[in-house]
Amino acid sequence: MGIPDFEVKRPEETDQGFRMRINRRARDEEEGSYTGGGSDPNWRIGPDRRHLGSLHSDTWTGTAAALAERGILAIYPALGWWKTAKKLNRYNSRTRYTLVVTIKAPLATVDLYNIVAQTITSQVAIAV
Secondary structure, three states: OOOEEEOOOOOOOHHHHHHHHHHHHHHHHHHHHOOOOOOOOOOOOOOOOOOOOOOOOOEEEOOOOHHHHHHHEEEEEOHHHHHHHHHOOOOOOOOOOOOOOOOOOOOOOOOOHHHHHHHHHHHHHOOO
């Protein structure tokens, strides 16, 4: 598996519509027919350029309410050199990756860290 890509649900996009968009993008990338995912407001780099290179990152700027409205973050496998370099036999290998999210809210008057940590801990499903 290569470096994973990430996407965040867009404003006014339904949960089901978001899942369909992510599944379609992953399929189109694998088939080589992906032509771009459109715009998504408030991202510095954008969904069609942040996936270039070895470290996938982007910066979103907006209000806490607008971010909370997004509600879903998807991480999915991306294609990479390992798929075309078949002689290396890496195409069925497993890999680890890390998601780092930083929230800057200098005017916040509540303990954001504990609220986010409790929410993430209760919602992350780990397949065994």
